[in-house]
Amino acid sequence: MEQYQLAIESNLAPIVGQQVTLDDGNEAIVAARIDLLEARADLLECDLVAKGRIGSTAVGLSYLGNGYFATDRQSAPLVASAGLRAFVTSHDAALTYTCAPPGSGYRIGVDRDLDGHLDGDEVDAGSDPADPNSTP
Numbered sequence: 001m002e003q004y005q006l007a008i009e010s011n012l013a014p015i016v017g018q019q020v021t022l023d024d025g026n027e028a029i030v031a032a033r034i035d036l037l038e039a040r041a042d043l044l045e046c047d048l049v050a051k052g053r054i055g056s057t058a059v060g061l062s063y064l065g066n067g068y069f070a071t072d073r074q075s076a077p078l079v080a081s082a083g084l085r086a087f088v089t090s091h092d093a094a095l096t097y098t099c100a101p102p103g104s105g106y107r108i109g110v111d112r113d114l115d116g117h118l119d120g121d122e123v124d125a126g127s128d129p130a131d132p133n134s135t136p
């Protein structure tokens with residue numbers, strides 16, 4: 001009830017702020033939750049992002065809808081949701097899926113300083129992904 005009222009007061013859907021973490025051992029437990037977050041994002045109730053790591057490399061993704069994510073590296077192809085889950089499940093990896101407020105997914109998922117250079121590209125190039133004055 002409190003969550004419902006908060007959603008009305010803020011005009012945000014109740015799904016906003018909900019999250020779940022997928023790792024290499026829990027897909028059976030969290031799969032339905034990820035399905036729900038994607039379904040709500042497909043309804044434009046939230047912007048779904050996924051942040052975490054593959055091995056020791058930080059990764060960020062922004063859900064584009066219809067089962068596809070964009071990554072935070074310009075040269076990387078779009079990633080299908082099912083393939084992403086399969087990859088995380090079969091590697092030393094973890095991803096936290098979060099339903100972010102509509103309009104915030106690009107910033108939160110892939111370009112936190114909104115300078116047009118994606119977070120992963122910035123890290124790879126040695127610039128600061130949190131500083132728009134630091135670019136590759």
Ligand SMILES: [Ca+2]
Pocket residue numbers: 111112113114115116117118119122129130
């Ligand atoms: Ca950036």
